[in-house]
Amino acid sequence: MAIAVLALVLVGGGAWWLKRPKAIEVRTVLARAANGPGAERTVLNASGYVTARRAATVSSKVTGKVTELLIEEGLKVQEGQVLARLDDTNVKASLRLAEAQLLSAKAALEETRVRIKEADLNLRRISDLAKHSISAQADLDHAEAEAESLKAKLAQQQSDVVVAERQVASWQQQLEDTVIRAPFSGIVTSKNAQPGEMISPMSAGGSFTRTGICTIVDMESLEVEIDVNESYINRVQPGQAVEAALDAYPEWKIPCKVIAIIPSADRQKSTVKVRVGFDKLEPRILPEMSVKVAFQEAGGAGPVAGRTVTVPKSAVQQQDGRDVVLVVQNGRAERRAVTVRSTGADEALVSAGLAGGERVVVDSPKGLADGAIVRETKP
Numbered sequence: 001m002a003i004a005v006l007a008l009v010l011v012g013g014g015a016w017w018l019k020r021p022k023a024i025e026v027r028t029v030l031a032r033a034a035n036g037p038g039a040e041r042t043v044l045n046a047s048g049y050v051t052a053r054r055a056a057t058v059s060s061k062v063t064g065k066v067t068e069l070l071i072e073e074g075l076k077v078q079e080g081q082v083l084a085r086l087d088d089t090n091v092k093a094s095l096r097l098a099e100a101q102l103l104s105a106k107a108a109l110e111e112t113r114v115r116i117k118e119a120d121l122n123l124r125r126i127s128d129l130a131k132h133s134i135s136a137q138a139d140l141d142h143a144e145a146e147a148e149s150l151k152a153k154l155a156q157q158q159s160d161v162v163v164a165e166r167q168v169a170s171w172q173q174q175l176e177d178t179v180i181r182a183p184f185s186g187i188v189t190s191k192n193a194q195p196g197e198m199i200s201p202m203s204a205g206g207s208f209t210r211t212g213i214c215t216i217v218d219m220e221s222l223e224v225e226i227d228v229n230e231s232y233i234n235r236v237q238p239g240q241a242v243e244a245a246l247d248a249y250p251e252w253k254i255p256c257k258v259i260a261i262i263p264s265a266d267r268q269k270s271t272v273k274v275r276v277g278f279d280k281l282e283p284r285i286l287p288e289m290s291v292k293v294a295f296q297e298a299g300g301a302g303p304v305a306g307r308t309v310t311v312p313k314s315a316v317q318q319q320d321g322r323d324v325v326l327v328v329q330n331g332r333a334e335r336r337a338v339t340v341r342s343t344g345a346d347e348a349l350v351s352a353g354l355a356g357g358e359r360v361v362v363d364s365p366k367g368l369a370d371g372a373i374v375r376e377t378k379p
Contacts, residue, residue, distance in 0.1 A: 023375040024368055026361045028328055031309040033356030042243075043235045044295040045310070045344030048226035048276070050246075052287045054184060054218035057192070059211055060086060061177045063200040066193050071214055073191055077182040084213050086178040086199065095171035102164035109157045112150060119147040186218040189287070217287055222278065223259060224291055227271035232342065236261060241296040242276050246289050255279045256293070292346070310347045315360045316340060325354060326361040328374055333361060335370040 064086030071083050123143040130140045193199055193210040200209050224244060228236060242256040255278075262273040276293060278285065315325050316338070323340045326333045338353030354360070359376065361368070368374070 023331070023373045024333075024365055025377050026326075026328070026333070026365060026368065026374045027363060028359040028361055028376045029312060029315070031311050031350070031354050031356055031358045031360055033309050042294040042308070042342070042349055043297050044228070044232050044342045045292065045347050045349060046226050046228055046274075046295070047290065047292045047344065047346060048224050050222055050285060050287055050289040050291055051225045052217045052219070053221035053223055054186070055189075055215065055221075055287070056183055057212040057215045058083060058180060058183065059201050059213060060084075060180050060199050061201055062086070062174065063198065063209075064088075064178060066195050066197050066199055066210075066213075069191070069193065069195050069213070071188045071191060073188055075188045077186060077188060077216065079182055079185045081182045082179055083182055084180045084193070086180070088175055088178040091171060091175045091178060095168065095175055098164065098167045098171050102161070102168050105157065105161045105164045109154070109161055112154045112157055116147065116150045116154060119143070119150050123147045180213055182216060184216070184218055186216040188214050189217050190215040220281065222281055222285055222287065224256065224276040224278075224293060226274045226276060226293060227266070227269060228274050230265050230270050230272050233261070233272045233274075235342070236274055236295055243294045243296065244276065244278070245292050246285070247291065248289060249284060252284075254285075258295075292344070308341070308349065308351050309354050309356045310349055311354070311360050312362045313343055313346055313348050315362045315364075316343075316348050316350075317364060325350075326364055326368065326370075327354070328359045328361065328376060331373060331375075333368055333370060333372045333374050 066084055067087050068085040069083075071077065077083065123140075123146070126140050126143045130137065191214050192212045193214075198209045199213065200211060202211065236258060238258050238260060240258040242258060244254040244256045246252065246254070256276045257279065259275040259277040262275070265272050311325065317324050317326075319335075323338050325336050325338055327336050328334070336353055338350045341349045341351040343349070361374070
């Protein structure tokens with residue numbers, strides 16, 4: 001009898017073991033407290049990129065061959081610093097020709113001035129003779145015409161000298177244009193040409209002519225550009241405090257503030273662009289870095305309870321018109337109604353129904369019900 005009872009127990013236990021509900025694999029993350037003592041309330045989370053307000057691809061004003069390149073990537077340059085030089089052989093030859101023409105024009109001018117003095121003396125002498133009826137009137141008229149002609153020629157040659165001076169100045173400017181200088185202080189982020197290559201301020205329609213020497217970025221003009229959904233733009237105001245975190249340094253909280261809200265919306269993305277400036281720049285902040293930002297409540301709201309937490313946006317579900325999350329407790333999924341204050345591109349801010357440190361299910365498997373047995377996996 002004892003053996004029979006034991007056999008029945010073993011058979012029953014085996015049947016239960018085979019038919020027991022299997023654990024569902026789920027991915028979980030810890031709900032992260034978004035506010036601590038003395039922190040401000042977050043009203044909106046968003047993501048964007050670090051951009052430079054002043055960045056330029058430096059080119060030349062003239063087409064020419066690069067003969068000297070004085071920069072490398074990462075080099076700090078000052079405004080007006082020489083970056084490169086172009087071939088100036090032809091320009092120098094033209095400048096020397098213009099300078100010689102200027103000297104010739106000035107020499108001709110001096111000759112005419114001497115001849116004018118001679119013509120004035122001759123006119124005065126003939127005029128005195130004509131008063132005593134010694135010289136003919138025709139001689140007097142010829143002397144007067146000669147003096148006036150030379151004065152007119154002097155005026156013309158003075159104009160020629162001005163033209164020659166401006167010609168020299170023009171060639172000097174063209175010679176200066178063969179020297180490429182930094183338009184502002186910054187850091188060279190890319191080098192786009194090499195000595196021996198042709199460079200032009202406009203595209204020449206081929207791959208053998210460059211349109212830029214290098215790209216310079218003013219690291220003092222770095223800011224964050226964010227596309228905020230137009231449904232939440234009413235939560236953003238100029239001067240509003242912002243807390244930023246670079247994806248490269250997620251634990252580093254950077255204080256910022258809203259610089260401006262661009263007064264135009266993108267109809268295709270239904271977003272409004274917002275410019276956010278850093279309170280203090282550091283070398284770790286680089287252009288084009290991804291950054292997540294949290295807009296703090298305008299007006300400097302006081303500290304709030306530590307129950308405000310952030311969870312991945314994929315952890316929040318809609319059920320019967322309410323926001324719910326699935327929390328893992330003792331190996332089972334527990335459905336929890338929550339109050340979502342705001343949502344960003346990747347995260348949701350929960351102000352009630354969830355505590356920091358609890359494990360929530362992300363990307364919930366289809367059919368996962370309240371109370372189901374689950375097995376956690378790392379995200």
